[in-house]
Amino acid sequence: MAERHDDDSESRRIIERVANEGGLGGASLVSRAAKGARDHVTAAEADRSDPIEVWGTRIGRALGLIVALGLLIWLAYYVSRGS
Numbered sequence: 001m002a003e004r005h006d007d008d009s010e011s012r013r014i015i016e017r018v019a020n021e022g023g024l025g026g027a028s029l030v031s032r033a034a035k036g037a038r039d040h041v042t043a044a045e046a047d048r049s050d051p052i053e054v055w056g057t058r059i060g061r062a063l064g065l066i067v068a069l070g071l072l073i074w075l076a077y078y079v080s081r082g083s
Contacts, residue, residue, distance in 0.1 A: 043061065
């Protein structure tokens with residue numbers, strides 16, 4: 001019986017940890033995605049002691065975003081025109 005109690009308490013502990021780490025009670029999916037996108041474009045994970053790396057990462061990611069948006073706009077225009 002003690003083994004069953006240990007299994008139950010271990011299961012509860014794991015579920016609580018996953019709930020805390022998974023953000024079930026925290027921010028919504030949209031706000032987490034927006035924060036993740038902002039951190040990605042602003043190079044939040046780049047080495048702050050190297051300003052060239054930070055600005056190079058920011059410029060590269062911003063240009064990539066602009067190109068991706070441009071391609072999406074072009075695709076929408078192409079599809080709506082009816083080829």
